[in-house]
Amino acid sequence: MLVLSLAQFPCFSSLSSMGIGETLATVSSSRILVPNLRTHSPTSSIRSLVTRISCTHPFSPKIDAGRKMVDAFDPTIPLDEALTPPSSWLHRTDQQPTRFLHWKGWTYRLDGELLKATRISGIKNFRKNDFGLIPIKVATWGPFVLISLDQNILSQQNTVEDIVGKEWLGSTSNLLSTNRIDSSLKHICRREYTIECNWKVFCDNYLDGGYHVPHAHGGLASSLQLNSYETLTFEKVSIQRCESASVEQDGFDRLGSKALYAFVYPNFMINRYGPWMDTNLVVPLCSTKCQVIFDYFLDASLVDDNVFVEKSLEESERVQIEDIALCEGVQRGLESPAYCSGRYAPSVEKAMHHFHCLLHANLCNDI
Structure with a gap:
């Protein structure tokens, strides 16, 4: 289990x-x-x-050092003025296993x-x-x-x-x-990816409001109406949703009419699109490595359509490989001594900022 x-x-x-x-x-x-x-x-x-x-906890065992690191991020600053958390949140080497x-x-x-x-x-x-x-x-x-x-x-x-x-x-x-996150779907398969990045880097990539999609996922971008992309934040959940583009000429329709991506803090994702649902669990392995576990579920009426299942999983695999390259590149950049903090794109990165604020609150409570 x-x-x-x-x-x-x-x-x-x-x-x-x-x-x-x-x-x-x-x-x-x-x-x-x-x-x-x-x-x-x-x-x-x-x-x-x-x-x-x-x-x-990616901070030094010393309380004062840990507090200084956590306080480097201020969740009270408005999104359009805020700095991202410092790189030290994402690549500590003194962390105990x-x-x-x-x-x-x-x-x-x-x-x-x-x-x-x-x-x-x-x-x-x-x-x-x-x-x-x-x-x-x-x-x-x-x-x-x-x-x-x-x-x-x-x-x-x-x-x-x-x-x-x-x-x-x-x-x-x-x-x-009400968005079809229900128990009627059938489990199809599980896939696991080991990624050379801090687990929060993977979460950040997921939570950027589709910012990277047109630049990194050409195939996926062509299937979405990115101008309809919206982000909603709640207590410990953020939801990103987007309408899909018209169905391809060959009739293959993996995404359906809309896609919904729910992030349940701190490290669980639920993605619902067309007849598919997949869940992603992000497991920290060390400060610079994580494992992401994907479970795929499908509408029962399509379980025996092997061509549709295989083509859908191939497309999903392509997106995951593209994301892995992105996340590992970001991790390398974060470890550069030239980088500390960045800025948010307010129109799209609301969910990422929400994640950082929740994480900051937990880190403060644990110090």
Whole structure:
């Protein structure tokens, strides 16, 4: 199962972008059990086990240095006057690798009770009941399976499903549900790309309001009416949408009448166009490398149209390769000592500025 880093920010995070039935069959009930890390170490946290996709803090361990770096970006400056975050947000080399907790043969009952802990002879003040698995809630929204790490949710009267949309998507929940982000689509395939750039560089490229499209994606640009491009920002979601151009002469229509691109902070994208939907999960690997996981979904009526599926995926692959070249080039430029901060194009880069403001708020809270 795939766990998104969204657990760090809203109440819910997506467990999987695969089929709901398959994932629910895997978890087998409305709750999942995870190790109670809070009692293992004061520096451990539940989310360090459940997700490896952290909003990696690209600043020095020293508090004053970290604060200075974060404060180099001012989210209160209007977009048309603002500077972008400094390059030091995007290529720190002193960042420590993420640590993972591996269990060494500890055995649990299905209800989470710890039955056996191996090789702990000599340990003092060990209480087995303190090290059981803790329950977490599972819910669904459209085609996504989500989990809640908020223990307060377990005692609330309302069902988890009643608050999933609000916690995860805020006021965009209805907007996305009415734009065919639903569970009727069939999963086609998954593709993964390792990119030599900071994860935020990939997000910035996604969030530039189509700025780079006519210059970097000639094929895609010819299929869109870029003068109709618009960007909307909400609590932790931004939406970019654009009408499509007329269908090609051969009748091939991958994009349909419009395309919608939703960015769910901090690192998840939902793209809906024509009969297709794809999701993108951006996973930080280190300060200058990330992995992007694409899952493709298609209207059930076209699943067996192999020609259409293959041609659609070929076009999508072409766009991804073009974006990879862009992002890796940007990363190299960011590492130049001659560069610090840039400027925003106010008419198109609203979503990027929104992302930077949210990131700034989280970094401030964590220092």
